[in-house]
Amino acid sequence: MGSDFYIFSILPHAGIIIKICRAYTNNQQDFEDYYQEVCLQIWRSKDSFKQQSQWSTWIYRLSLNVCLTYLKKKKNNDKQFASDSLPPEAIDDSHAFVDESINQLYMAIRQLTEIDRAVILLYLEEKSYQEIAEIIGTNQNNIGVRVKRIKERLNKLLNITNDEEGG
Numbered sequence: 001m002g003s004d005f006y007i008f009s010i011l012p013h014a015g016i017i018i019k020i021c022r023a024y025t026n027n028q029q030d031f032e033d034y035y036q037e038v039c040l041q042i043w044r045s046k047d048s049f050k051q052q053s054q055w056s057t058w059i060y061r062l063s064l065n066v067c068l069t070y071l072k073k074k075k076n077n078d079k080q081f082a083s084d085s086l087p088p089e090a091i092d093d094s095h096a097f098v099d100e101s102i103n104q105l106y107m108a109i110r111q112l113t114e115i116d117r118a119v120i121l122l123y124l125e126e127k128s129y130q131e132i133a134e135i136i137g138t139n140q141n142n143i144g145v146r147v148k149r150i151k152e153r154l155n156k157l158l159n160i161t162n163d164e165e166g167g
Helices: 003-023 028-048 055-078 100-109 114-124 129-136 140-166
Strands: none
Touching (some): 003 028, 003 055, 003 100, 003 114, 028 055, 055 114, 100 140, 114 140
């Protein structure tokens, strides 16, 4: 991969890639593998970008697809605990942010389904319902309902976590 391509086409969107990879991994090694694979796939697929959407939207879609594909492969290969079923205390947060409230949010997000994780990450990036629908491959009305339900679920998960820590 050319360093110019990485510097000008991937690096400005590294935050997107990091957030998505972080939401689908439970340890530093997996995170690094996912991040590398996403960057590699962006480079390999760059010629297939048809400019029917923004570059950042395309990177979101590709990043999500790579992470979901990797997750499915891992589930099929491991036949162990899937990240969706891990209790929060079993998650290795070695690639965690310093801010504890953000760590708690990511731990709660990891407990959502794979698609709900994608939706809420895009919502947190302030993408419009239309953009989220395009990336996920559904309609805009579905996204609005889904976001409302995800927020309620996260609220419950975060309140449970805070209750356990406080009491």
